[in-house]
Amino acid sequence: MQQVYMDHGATTPLHPEVIAVMTDVLTNHYGNPSSVHAWGRDAKKRLEEARTSVAKLIGAQPEEIFFTSGGTEADNMAILGVAKGLEKKGKHIITSAIEHHAVLYPCEVLKKAGYDLTILPVDDQGRVRPEDLALALREDTVLVSIMHANNEIGTLQPIAELARIAKERGVLFHTDAVQSVGKIPVNVNELGVDLLSFSAHKIYGPKGVGALYIRRGSRILPLTHGGGQERRRRPGTENLPGIVAFGKAAEIAQRDLTAEADRLTKLRDRLIDGLTAIPEVRLNGHRTERIPTNVNVSFRYIEGESLLLSLDLKGIAASSGSACTSGSLDPSHVLLAIGLSHEIAHGSLRLTLGRINTEDDVDYVLREVPVVVERLRSMSPLYNQ
Amino acid sequence: MQQVYMDHGATTPLHPEVIAVMTDVLTNHYGNPSSVHAWGRDAKKRLEEARTSVAKLIGAQPEEIFFTSGGTEADNMAILGVAKGLEKKGKHIITSAIEHHAVLYPCEVLKKAGYDLTILPVDDQGRVRPEDLALALREDTVLVSIMHANNEIGTLQPIAELARIAKERGVLFHTDAVQSVGKIPVNVNELGVDLLSFSAHKIYGPKGVGALYIRRGSRILPLTHGGGQERRRRPGTENLPGIVAFGKAAEIAQRDLTAEADRLTKLRDRLIDGLTAIPEVRLNGHRTERIPTNVNVSFRYIEGESLLLSLDLKGIAASSGSACTSGSLDPSHVLLAIGLSHEIAHGSLRLTLGRINTEDDVDYVLREVPVVVERLRSMSPLYNQ
Amino acid sequence: MYTEKVMDHFTNPRNVGQLENPSGVGEVGNPTCGDIMRIYIDVKDNVIQDIKFKTFGCGAAIATSSICTEMVIGKTIEEALELTNKDVASALGGLPANKMHCSNLAADALHEAIKDYKNKSEQG
């Protein structure tokens, strides 16, 4: 049976060149970067080379990159760290309704601790309206956190415009760019953001490593305390093999960005056209302001998990905005935020493309999905053909 | 030139079997354990198998193991998480003067936030006196955190006795076992601890992964917030290759524990005997209640960094309790706590043995160290032979 | 995550569909997740002669629907009423912890269908 992995939004396979450098570090470069001896100096050198590669991918300076254990930690560090660092300035935070839980939940934890939290709504394509942000900013606002590309529906936010509005009011701006980095050009200076999170395993690097970009001079306190690594902002022996692999993945992402974006945009558009030809289906997210890799559609009358299971039985790996996916039972807060009913949000399918996908994969998916949808609809009490 | 790595306390080379499984996961098992499709289920299965192996090494149940990014995060999670979780019970924490900074600093952060902190002293061999703990416990004590084996001087604490005293008073007990796990038998039930931190890269596993053991029913809040991974206690896409490698390292550690402990104890004792034959040298830490891998000696009249540099030039990788090692300039708080003067603490050498060390390595070190010590002493204004 | 039995019933569900002139129909929504199930029964001489279902729900919901219909076909009304969610789940070889609520759908819809049949026969 054909095997088609179309869940690159969840995680990506490592690029072969990344596996090669990582295995080399695992095998030959085991020193602790804090050690003064030859093994340590070798490790330190590789650490800093990787930092430079990662910085380059987003147009930052190496000393503005702080390695973390992934996107979640980077998001938490940005939000909780800035809140703690600017406690004296104020206790108001602004975010959007469609953030990843790694942003929403720390914001909610701050709310419980007495912060004011403004959650900006989005339009029916999932975009924050700049005028809403302008109205929400206050004297005591310490941080705005709005994601670059949404993980479920792929919609891109007008970050440069939003960040400019925050900057005019002297407020730090964080963006969760876990889903945009490596897929579209991301430059911290063009975007004008002060903090930016990203994660290696979404760009063909390993799981367990990510980074937070912190613009020089931004006030932020660490989440954890210990050794002096990462200039005291993130203690603990550095994950050297992971970080070096991240560096390699960043180099490759930068090198291949345009070619892959073009190729994947074509595949994405073929998928969108093919799937929206099925009756009673809707495309979720913005038609054009979306990352090249994301397709998200809702099929009326059917439920996400059984859709995923059925596709899985055909060798197709996909995901869903549905309840069951993550063990939580609430329908996706993102799909509800763009105005879908619970029932329709329930029947959503996310296909996320990547390096390993081919035209052939798209053909296969476009052949199988209608069959599965038809079968499940025929079992649905909501459907009367 | 001979190359002798004797800094296993800082980090260890990966075991070849660990490299093999890790490379396999990196290459072939890239699914996200939260995904429902075949790739995800495969990842999930491997994740839980690794959890079982890691749990076994310390005599815990798999559901009591929570994977983190390393020892530092595990320590911080234990201390800050229990403090937050038991905020209503009280605000008093007890620790010891010789903890790793990954324990001491979060305690100090709590102190700044209004907690009472008792730092128990140690005797001249680095042991906490159980009667001191008994006296320090209060109605509002929420946590005792005392390390199992010290990272600088290798001294083992009487954890079972200390934990029993805390338990009698209904207080949670955490131990940082980063330096003992894999070197001596560690069993959470025999020790009677409620929380225990450990780290893969100290047991021939990869950097960037560790675990916190949390006894079932212990109240603790997470440090970071996001997805539902690790039963909501530690969100973020799991570092699957690292975790599976940690599982393998745990299996090997358990399998080879007794044989390696015996072999290394002999090497350690030869090193201690040989080095303490040099004039004006002292052994730091307990002579017998110490891990099989640790040697720590202070040479009067010489300074640690120049000692390390000199050994490095001879191909010997070691570390020091000295200021310069970590970029901090204060002499080791551990050596001061066992009563050394600043000046003597400055001239300390830590040699930490491991799997790759041989009799031949010990011979080489015992030949070269006296030469280096003599040379540096001849340059020292403090030394008059 | 699912047992082979669950996957079998999910892939080849028994008794999917609807009955033309059912003796009773029951429809319930799962309060936990909003999923929906409808069961049609045909009762003669107090025995469930035929049964069909339609389910809008997760894999566990479809599998429990399927096995539930198989378990009660040919049973008397009284026997069918004794069927519990747990029976259904264990007939499938168990369900993941976070999926136990899904097994409520089938037994509840069946009980609703029987209630509907009783109402109708009392009226008729």
Added chain:
Amino acid sequence: MYTEKVMDHFTNPRNVGQLENPSGVGEVGNPTCGDIMRIYIDVKDNVIQDIKFKTFGCGAAIATSSICTEMVIGKTIEEALELTNKDVASALGGLPANKMHCSNLAADALHEAIKDYKNKSEQG
């Protein structure tokens, strides 16, 4: 972390030792880390004819001591007094940021030795 020049001076330090009858001796402790340096000078005709040092300190301390002695030998007292910590550090091709304080030791000890010489010659 250290330049080749630092490692050269660390490995083969110039002018280590002490003088039998020095014109001046200076000893300073580094307030940042507690490390200690002692410098002996032999001055004739206002010129530093010979110089020796002993250092209890890190690699940077030893290397700066060594190069400092090399830099001032044959210089007049006035020239020697102009030597700054920065001169010493840059002669070594730079020092890591957290090691800049180490370069203080050498110049400070030299200045102390010159002061001692001056005191003695005024008295004598």
